[in-house]
Amino acid sequence: MCVSLIIRVVDFAAEMGANEVLKIVLKVELYCLKCKVLVMRAITKLMGIDKIEIDAEKSTVTVIGNVDPVAVVTRLKKAGKMVQIVTVGPPPKVEEKKKEEPCRLPVCCKTCERISIRVKDDRGCVIM
Known part of the structure; x- marks a missing residue:
């Protein structure tokens, strides 16, 4: 399933041309x-x-430019993120948008935190 999706994306990018801007x-x-x-x-x-x-x-990332979609997905997977391609196509025409207030995210999540364990003398271990 994933291989056929990547092949379709590569075929679509080839149809669009090497110098075309993709969204x-x-x-x-x-x-x-x-x-x-x-x-x-x-x-x-x-x-x-x-x-x-x-x-x-x-939880979406939109990339606009002359870039290979497979390269973007590969780069994100190497960074350790789960990635799904939603759409690939030509970018829409430019239109003015109102500035929206950014979403407030926590500084760190449980998947990013590191747990350190220290062993003390004869008292057992302490998890911090």
Whole structure:
């Protein structure tokens, strides 16, 4: 299933042409601010990106630019995120939007936290 989806995305990108701008909408795990920063760092390293929008409430990432959708998905998977491709297609025409208040995310989530364990003398272990 995943292989056929990637093949269809690659075929669509080939049909659009090598220099065409694409709008890629991805569903990504976004639980906290650290997750959002991790996703941004992973995607911004790719060349040809014009715009990145992250909607934390819907857990979607929208990438607009001359970039390969498979490269974006691969980059996010290497960063340790679960990714699903929602749509790939030409970007819509530019229209003015009102500024929305950003979604408030917690600073850190349970998947990002690290647990340290120290062993003390004859008292057992302490989990912090």
